[in-house]
Amino acid sequence: MKRLLLIMCIALAGTLPSLAWAGSSEAGKSLLPAADVAAFSNRVQQDLAARGANVAIVARMGRDPSVLPPGVQYTHVSFWVYSQITRADGSTGRGYQVYNLYQKDDDQTRSHLVQDSPADFFAGAHRLDAGIIIPDIRLQKKLLKVIASPTYRALHNPRYSVLANPNTSQFQNCTEHTLDVVMASVYNTRDVPQIKANIAAHFQPQPIKLGGAKRVLASIASQALTTNDHGAKVATATFGSIARFMRSNKLASEIYRITPDKVTRF
């Protein structure tokens, strides 16, 4: 019995880091120099503006890619909206406002919606590497309407799971909320069951290979790693799966990756 417990604990300690891609973190302490983060966030903003993007889906690499499951590159996704900004001192300017779903610090099974700046967004990045989807201009208009409406908040489910099943509304993470907003925009609806039915019918989530033991141990370690909303197989929404969905349905005009020194098409 003791040996079994020993094996389980070692397995727990050894396997859980491979799930280290929660990543919906808000401006956590960065390993990167703040000046580099700031310069990169400005580079991304200017790149988006140069392409005339009013709304973009931007992903950051919040964890070391070597600990991410196969098929997962980015850990956090948000909407960037070109906006007129007014600061407390009355000064105004234009730039991108970032609309995030962040996991709460004091309760990792809960999330909240937070707006911040591009620099805040990349503050928690492990590597300065952004995945970007610029939606088709027609979809951008629809997205703007939804983001600026009560629907955006209505689509938020604060019950957070790293591996939330996008086909159900039991849990939600940042990528699922992003997908829900995209679907609400495409189908002009805020009806959650309808949105989930459409996701189940048309969206292919990223499969995550998790053995039975790892599933059990993960949910024991943290409720934020629960897979109770999945069947035998675990699959979740990721930046990559959203990009594939939008490309295959002609919902995106550009999908690319930007780093401090280059831009690469996916």
Added chain:
Amino acid sequence: MTIRFTSLAIIFSLAASPSFAGPSGQHSAQSVEHSAQAASHGSAALVSGAATVTAVPIMLFGTSMAISGAALKEVGESTAGIGNDLYLEGTGQAITPRIVTPNGAPALD
């Protein structure tokens, strides 16, 4: 010996668990620091200082866009809040399953 190993393994596993959930908190102070750094790096997309009061999406389709010199700084939670259609905990109301037929494949008009 086994007990010792078991204890160590338990401690190890408990210590490891916070690492995968990631830092989730709202560290506004750090956000301000990053934004301040941004302001000093020329492109002027970001400025430091007090939090953004408002951020209004701009509808400028088909025109050229630029990042202006006094853009954004936001550490607030203007969209954070309670109350949404999905937050059903504590309502005590049974949820009636509903069968929904999906729409056709997504397409833009």
